[in-house]
Amino acid sequence: MAYRPSKRLKKTALGVGAVGLLAALNAPAALSFAEEKYHDYKIAQPGYKKQYGSWKILDMPEEYQLNSIHAALLHTGKVLLVAGSGNNQKQFDAGTFETTLWDPKDNSFKKIETPEDFFCAGHAQLPDGRLLVAGGTARYEVLGDAVERAGGGMRIKNESPDKAVTLKKGTRFRSPTGVEYVTQADVTVPKAKREFEVTYSKKGVMKPWKTKVTAAEVRVFVEAVKEGPSGLTTQAAQYEVVGLKGKDADNVYGIAQKLTTKDQDFQGIKAAYEFDPKAEKYVPVDPMKKARWYPTLVTLDDGKVLAVSGLDEVGVVDPGDNELYDPKTKKWSKGPTRYFPTYPALFLTKGGKLFYPAANAGYGPADKGREPGIWDLEKNTFEKVPGLTDINQTETASSLLLPPAQDQKVMILGGGGVGESTKSTARTALIDLKDENPAFEEGPRLPQGTRYLNSVILPDDSVFTTGGSRDYRGRGASDILKAQFYDPESNSFTPAADPTVGRNYHSEALLLPDGRVAVFGSDPLFANKQNSKLGTFEQRVEIYTPPYLHKNGDDRPVLGDGPQELDQHGRATFEAEDPERIEQARLMRPSAVTHVTDVEQRSIALKVSKSKDSVTVTVPDDKALVPPGWYMVFVTDSEGTPSEAQWIHVKQ
Incomplete structure (x- = not known):
């Protein structure tokens, strides 16, 4: 008698066959899922955390999430996250500027009223615990075919020694041929400088005074009212201010050398504020003399702050007109003149000198301001230092004064080529500034070429480095989901737990008072490997808990109450x-x-x-x-x- 499976067995066999077929068809996905689950299991084990640490996404309510462009730890223990317009043209046009204050102790959040577009400003810690924020965005870039109107910088002159003149955004200037241009920002032109010249005859008799008037001048970006080539000009000309009459029309005018339809870069603002950690608000102070976008602000040994570089009010890299902020007077004065690319890394070192390891971000020609050196501010001299390799790949590099600071060693890690270059380097290099003739020496190499690496000094003297990408702004899905520790004593790297969120351009990381590390931001150009889908700003915040907080659970040294100031002996x-x-x-x-x-x-x-x-x-x-x-x-x-x-x- 022939064997016939029961109906139940047929169904079972069919089910097993279907499952087998589905498993075969989805083997890669199933394998990937299994690997992911195993990875999640592995990194959750106590032994793994003790060796590599752990990551966790911060539970941040949606209404407080923002495009974190800047991050600063305040002496209240809270973290100030500043977006400004957040690299978002629509928010800039709407005047929507954002700041969030986060308290890591209880994970509470607060929205802070933001009076200016601090997108790509500079900031520095002040002696009293306030945070100085200066510069930001006056206008977003317009590139390529999007440039529909001729534009450029115009110098506005005021020959009146009796009064300053304020011209509001939208003021029109008319060329000798009748073409009109409109200003893109409010601008105040100071009154002209009047000088009295006294001369004497050969017999020593004083002659009648002669008066010399030197016109005051400011720059502003103007754009042709009409689209098309009619606004193009390459000839220097004088422009009348539409609407001014009488003496004002004679005294106030514009001069422009060239107005074109070439790419128009971001433009900076002069605004400066102090953020008060106790009142939790921005407090205006005197504006800078120069507009700056992408500036570095560095605190000096006397508590003053030096503002360096940045794109000015017409989108040109500052030629070196640096300035000093005095937190006692809340005013700015002229600083030592020296050119740097935007966002140069400048570290305060022995004798009050600044060391520039050549790390920078953003804008400036490839052949200017790219060499490392020691800047003596008093003498305004710059001593170049040798030994740095891949000198053409210091843009978007990480750098820091290694712990402890007494050793006076500076490290540069990774970096890439200028602008949108595809180049990136795995080079690290160290320099001992205590040497009589300091020079860079090669350090251990990173696992791969890395731009936008974040480096954070930890209390145990190790340096935690995380994230970055191989290519410009993570192009080609090149974010690096790796982290590692650098040990200054052994001059070597050891692996740390892998982050789960990719970080490239516009990312930040900082040490929290409890010993953890918080990582913010990332602004990828594209969202896929094919570079066919535009990226979106990463608003998730990820917290890294180092191995030292997993070794003994909650058992850690306890530093109790003490004074908030040093005694007379320090x-x-x-x-x-x-x-x-x-x-x-x-x-x-x-x-x-x-x-x-x-x-x-x-x-x-x-x-x-x-x-x-x-x-x-x-x-x-x-x-x-x-x-x-x-x-x-x-x-x-x-x-x-x-x-x-x-x-x-x-x-x-």
């Missing part, structure tokens, strides 16, 4: 539960970071003495090593496990 005593456990102490300056440029962060080794229930730290008396401001004090044990930070104010 000391501060804090309560401590187990002083004998404490091995070392570090004074760490809070970050103010943008475009992977963070010239604020530094870690200073402190002398430590202990009693049965307290620990006393002594801060070096060297303003070039410890510029005035608020700092975090961390103590660590023999395993490198840090306490939570206590804040202390180092005054001028």
